Each structure stands twice: as C-alpha cells, then as structure tokens.
Amino acid sequence: MSSCNPSSTPIDTKPKLGGSSCNPCEDPRKSYILVLRQAIISRSSAEAKYRGVAIVVSEACWLRNLLLELHHPLKTATIVYCDNVSVIYLSENHVQHQRTKHVELDIHFLREKLALGHVRVLHVPSKYQIADIFTKGIPLILFIDFRDNLNVQIFYPNR
Incomplete structure (x- = not known):
C-alpha cells in the first residue's frame, strides 16, 4: 500500500463515464432512446424507493405492535424520511394513476398507516x-x- 495514491474519500466523487459521448443532434433516434431510458430509470427509482418506504413502515408497524403487547404503546407517529419527493407525493395523494398499478398493494398499505396516524413520511434532502x-x-x-x-x-x- 506504500505506493498507492492517497484519496480524501474512499469513492470517487466525480465518476467518469467511458466510451464516446452521445450527441442527440447527430441522430434523432438517439434522442428518443435517451428520453425513453430516462423515463424507465426514473420510474424504477421512484418505485424502488416507494417499496423501500413501505418495507420500513412494515417494520415500524411490527415494532409498534410489539411495544403495544409489552404495554408501552407509542403515542406519536413513527417518522420515516425519504429523499424522493415523488414517493412522498404518491403516499399522500389519494388519486390512483395508471402508472402506479404495479405498486398498488404498497400504496394501500402505506396510505392506511398514514391515515391511522401510525407513520409520517417526511422529505429529507x-x-x-x-x-x-x-x-x-x-x-x-x-x-x-x-x-x-x-x-x-x-x-x-x-x-
């Protein structure tokens, strides 16, 4: 390790993408592919984070029930932080959208716990x-x- 270069952090904070750069002006099909790819990634990210919040809420409910059985019920909501504004909006919005059918069970579960006051989902930058x-x-x-x-x-x- 004596010949290694020092680094202030263990991971590069400015990763470089390899390969040639993609210029959408060269070929209009590339522009379409970039937009399509971005929409898929965005939806997948929001879906993954929503499922993550639902899992955290499920675990919190289990702990709340355990405390209730031990005669020490929580009187306040469990706060869950999420850095995705779309997830927070989706958890509070009672309108179902066509794009959310694949996470419908998680949506109903989380909204029920919000309505009961057992959890609160707050944004954290x-x-x-x-x-x-x-x-x-x-x-x-x-x-x-x-x-x-x-x-x-x-x-x-x-x-």
Missing part, C-alpha cells in the same frame, strides 16, 4: 442522507460530517 456514505461518492466535507454523525473515529495503530 439528499445532502442529509447519511446512508450515502456507504453507497455513493460524496464530497470530503459531507464524508467527514456523515462519518462523525455515525461516531466513526479514525484509528491510528502506531499512536
């Missing part, structure tokens, strides 16, 4: 998502802040 330290390349200042919030300390074995 991406820059405050501490879990990003494990999954993304983030700027050094955020890396240090998140690391400190997790109470991770630097260990120097020779000191």
